[in-house]
Amino acid sequence: MRQFEDTGHSGRLVAVLCEHDAVADAAVEIPDGGGAAVVRLVPDPERAPLLHRSAAVEAAGRLGPLSWHEPAADLRVAGVNRTESDFLHREIFVDDVYFRHGVELPAGAVVVDVGANIGMFTLCAARRSPGARIIACEPLAELAAAVAVNAELHAADVTVVGKAVGAAEGQTDFTFYPHNSVMSGAFADPDDDRRTLRGYLLTGADSEGADPQDRLMADRLAADLLATEPRRVAVTTLARIAADHALTRIDLLKIDVEKAEEDVLRGITPELWAGIRQIVMEVHDVEGRLASVTTTLERRGFTVVHEQDPRLADTACVNVYARRPGTPPPAGAVPPTPAHHPDPGPVLWRLEAELRDLLARRLPGHPAPARFELTTDLATPADRPAAVPPVTVPHTARVEVFTRIWASIFGADAVRPDADFFDLGGDSLTAMRLLARLEEQLGEDVLEPDMIFTESTYGALAAAVQASGEPPARPARSR
Template sequence: MRQFEDTDRSGRLVAVLREHAAVADAAVETPDGGGASVVRLVPDPERAPLLYRSAAVEAAGRLGTLGWHEPAADLRVAGVNRSESDFLHREIFVDDVYFRHGVELPPGAVVVDVGANIGMFTLCAARRSPGARIIACEPLAELAAAVAVNAELHAADVSVVGKAVGAAEGETDFTFYPHNSVMSGAFADADADRRTLRGYLLTGAGTEGADPQDRLMADRLAADLLATEHRRVAVTTLARIAADHALTRIDLLKIDVEKAEEDVLRGITPGLWDAIRQIVMEVHDIEGRLASVTRTLEHRGFTVVHEQDPRLADTACVNVYARRPGAPAPTGSAAPATAHHPDPGPVMWRLEAELRDLLARRLPGSPAPGRFELTTDLGTAPARPDAVAPVILPRTARVEVFSRIWASIFGAEAVRPDADFFDLGGDSLIAMRLLARLEEQLGEDVLEPDMIFTESTFGALAAAVQASGEPPSGPARSR
């Protein structure tokens, strides 16, 4: 890449970009061989703090293998994969699953998030309670790193504990599902987890619309999403965490640990029980566990309510809400997750749309930039991997078949490399039907089922469809 000389056109473009309140500075570059320009933006630290901090995280090399995901117009997070970030946002921010049945947070709350994943609940708690102090527990290193980045991104007071939480200190075997990390845990059961995920895929997409082919595809998709890695992780207890962080009260204890919930409760000492005001937890109702957990909580002085998400009707997952009768009741209806949240400025997709609109209005006829990049310093050369080069797909029979199927679902205008399956409204049922139609025309191995959830753009998926029909470059792999 080379930077444009200070021509009138590039100068006018930069001047227009600087008019946007979220832009502190900008520069324009063009490829050496010509082509669409790249705009480098310095976000305004005051008016676009979310994007400015994002750029600072990347500049410091702290994003690592994580990616930026933007599930809402005011939320940007570092995550492992897009589909899980969208799922967690919908469950926690949209469905408000943890703040029901009178559960609420006072300002300056002390919250312990056990099973934090990428920290989506942690961020929700920080928004609901100005000045909240949050202890987030996550044993998987890549997820714990995401919690730390997201806390920094949203200026939340979060201490990350990179351990599992259980009945006693020590170590344990842990199953990590990289493509479906929310189901990872110390008590993973491949068959049971496949049934749970299959039930969610079908029920979540609308059971009434699922036919036998959908169910068969759900089995295959669940198996692919539950590809397994085995880890050895450290274990601590809630009592140890409370002692290490000098907690004299816990306003809300959230537990989501995939079948280890009773072990977490066993790690609470009598004195710590008295300091806990509210508990929200997911319980896997296996062998009477829901009744056992309910008895434990009621014995400790909590009033307990439980309910099941309709989308989890074919699973054993139940949400339990426990409050002490003396806990202050919330005034009026529960406050929305953004009630006390200062304006973080735009997320990247919104800023880019606004800038493109601004340029089109102010500089009609001027070529549109190819893409926008964030930086904190225009004087620092950007590190651009080859992967950011424009995707040029071959016009082959296989790509044409995929294009026709994609267009029949999302419309002809969605047949472009950057079109994202989830942005277009795709869900699990649509994914299963897309795969089924592909396999009808191109064969069973045309596309790994989980790729839609891990890659998701038309360009990446079309390239995979094409590659699956090419001769192998090495020795044939036995099946």
């Protein structure tokens, strides 16, 4: 890459880009062999703090194996995989699953998030409670790293405890599902978890009347998504966390620990119980666990209600909400408003769209940049991998079959290399049906069931469809 001199077209382009409030500075680069320009942007730290902090995280090398996901126009997070980030955003921010039945937070709340995953609930709590102090517990290193990055990104006061929470301190075996981390846990049972995931896949809002083919594909998809990776993790207790962090009260205790919920409760001392005002937890109702948890909470002075998400009707997962009766709402416990937290500025996809529109209006007829990159310092050379050649979709009979199916689902306009399955509105049920129709016409193993969740663009999937029908290369003959 070489950087343009600030003259001519490049100078005008930079000047127009800097008209946007979120852009503090910009530079334009073109590939050494020519082609569309790459724009490097310095986000304004006041008007685009979310993107400015993102650039700082990357510049410091703290993103690691995580990647950026933007599930909403005001939310950017570091995550393990996009589908889980989208799922967690929908459950926590859109469906508001944790703040029901009177559960609310005061300003400056003390919150303990047990089973934090990438910290999506932690971020939601920080938004609802200005000045909240949050202890986020997550034993898996890559997920705990995401919590820390996301807390920094959103300027939240979060302490990350990189341990599981249970009945006693020590260590335990832990099953990690890299492609479906939300179901990881110390009590993971791959067979039971496959049934749970299969039930979820088949009870989506638009999945009524799932046929036998859907059910077969759900079985295969669940098996692929629950490939296991054993871990050994440290365990602490809520009592120890409270002592280590001088917690005299907990305004909201959230527990989502995949079948270990009773162990978490057993690690609470009587003194700590008295300081807990609200609890929201997911309970796996097997062997009478829901009744047992409800009884425990009621004996500790809570009023308890529970409900099940309709999408989890074929699973044992139930949400439990416990509040101390007779306690007046804490001061400041009002529905969140935009004034409760600073404007984070745009996420990258929204800023890109606004900049492309601005350039089209101000510099009509000039070629649009190929992409935008974030940086904190234009003087620092871009640290990017070698350029990846554009995806070339082969024109073969196999790809034509895939293209017809893709177009029948998303429309002819979606047949382009960069069109993304999830951006187009695809979900788990859509994936199952796309795969089923592919296999009807091209046979089994045309795509690995989980490939849509990892290689989600039309171009990448079309190339995979073609590759699956090619004979393996012959080994070289020895002489």
